[in-house]
Amino acid sequence: MPLPGWARSLAGETAALRLRLAARRPSPTPAPDPGNVAVTVRHPAAVDLDRRMPLCKLCELEDWRDPRRVAAIRRCLPYLSAVAADFPRGMEHRKHWEFAQLLAGIEELAALREDGLVLSVGAGHEEPVYELTNRARWVFATDVYGGGRFRSLEGDGRMLVDPDRFARLPYRRDRLVVQWMDGLDLHHEDGTFDVAFSLSSIEHFGGLHAAREALREMARVVRPGGSVAVATECVVNGVAGHRGRGLALFTPGEITELARACPNLELVEPIDFGISPATMGKVKPLSEALLEARRGVTDYPAIVFEHRGRQFTSVFLFLRKRGGDR
DSSP: OOOOHHHHHHHHHHHHHHHHHHHHSOOOOOOBOOSSOOOEEOOOOOOOTTSOOOSSEEOOGGGGGOHHHHHHHHHHOHHHHHHOTTTTTTOOBHHHHHHHHHHHHHHHTTOOOTTOEEEEETOTTOHHHHHGGGTSSEEEEEEOTTOSTTTTTTTOGGGGTOGGGGOOSOOOGGGEEEEEOOTTSOOSOTTOEEEEEEESOGGGSSHHHHHHHHHHHHHHHEEEEEEEEEEEEEEOSSBOOEEETTEEEBOHHHHHHHHTSOTTEEESSOOBOEEOHHHHTOEEEHHHHHHHHHHTOOOSOBOEEEETTEEEEEEEEEEEETTSOO
8 A cells, every 4th residue: 555645755754864864973984995006186286178188087076177078068968058057167066077978988089970879788867878869870778677776766667668758858769779677687799889888887786796797798798999988986085995785886996907807898098096186175975965866956066975984986987899990
């Protein structure tokens, strides 16, 4: 029997209270990362807008000064541009940065032809899936729709039958295929896609081993010379990673290990593990960010988060499959 409205409301308030209490509960500081790869806090300096912004890097506040990233964010999120003329200025969110890194990287690497095929793993109903239909012949959005921890959010099962419901930008409906599929068992033939990508999903698959398996599956279904793009969580305060229920936070050493997990994949460039003092200037508890998401109001910038003593943000990797002409 469905819960009455007052009971659902009380359950929501109870969950919110648990999150607030968790945010206040002290937790022991994790041991330092034993790996030999570390995040480096950069010296404060003026941003050189003429420099090429790396594709494999940590998310930084200064990245919002890059004209190509700003253009990509505005293209992916036109509904926010419509309500804020100077968007994304003052509304810096690491998820928007992931969108921009993906689109800018695909363009810079000339990774996608007009008749190309794209695969999104853990796609949900995020904007890049829709935007890329305007640039590729087919876009396959895969996720465990209707199941898992995100079934009432990004993994809404209605995406399978009515993707228009979630579209917030113009897209080619005839070029989008939505499929129920486990990211660790992709039901596609070897060498099918020009680009496979996953944005902030593999950390929910079951730890470092599962993340490696997901990367290997993406590598398998990408053609030689094709691209694999991944955004995931990276701990930036020099402590050990985290393996919790449904969430892994990786150290720089583990990110480096992940990038080397597939012998037929190579990074397009070294990973830049530098982070600016301005980026580290505001760290938000993850529990607070979750409450903000429920309320639909965000306190910006939303780039670095904290969970059980780990401060973390997004890191982006672009890899190329060996054996192609590129």
